[in-house]
Amino acid sequence: MAFSSNPFALSVPEPAFESWLRDTGYLEIIDQRTTAAAEATTTVNSNSSPLVPVTSISSRFLTLLSFLTLNPFAKLTADDFSGDTPSWSRSFVGSPSSYSFPSNPSQARFRVHENVKRYARNYAYLFVVFFASSLYKMPFALVGLISCFALWDFFNFFSERWGLDQYPVIRHCLLRIAQFATAVILIFFKVQMALFCAISVSYAGVILHAAFRKLTPAKQPSLVRGG
Secondary structure (H helix, E strand, O other): OEOOOOHHHOEOOHHHHHHHHHHHOHHHHHHHHHHHHHHHHHHHHHOOOOOHHHHHHHHHHHHHHHHHHOOOOOOOOHHHHOOOOOOHHHHHHOOHHHEOOOOOHHHHHHHHHHHHHHOHHHHHHHHHHHHHHHHHHOHHHHHHHHHHHHHHHHHHHHHHHOOHHHOHHHHHHHHHHHHHHHHHHHHHOOHHHHHHHHHHHHHHHHHHHHHHEOOOOOOOOOOOOOO
16 A cells, blocks of 8 residues: 555555445445435426436436446456355345436446445355256256266266376376267257356346345444443
């Protein structure tokens, strides 16, 4: 950290600064004030111009289009998966008042990046559920996935039994054959289609939930009474 006579000139790493904002609750305040300012502006303009509803609809349409350009995993790190899983009912889903339409693309991006970090484990579990559902709907793909696991289990078993580690050339050739066979099985049994469906549904769910979900305090603030 570089120090300067000007307190606003302090150079703080972005992850540390965002962590400080998150712990102090400023991220929630920023989100709430952005929404409140947008609602106030819409109310004032609606009283002065009859074209405001059309403008509001076009603005929301542009915000929805901005979802296509969002990268929800831009600020995601491995540490985001190491904590406890947020409560599904109280934190992840919340109440109807926990959702609102983002006022602009910037707020949508702001919400998505932060909510993906907060609910990374929830989204990961949902992807597993969606993938399992895809395999249930496509039993042929499930057979192919099980066949791949059986193939690699067979390869590891005989690799240890025959001592292929002592013959690296032979082991390398057999490894390439196993990889080729795995690719053929995945394509033939259309496992990639089940995976694609799960990724598509999960990605859409992440974008929509994270963009519309208001930022709520990750930790409940403690009440301190002055003496």
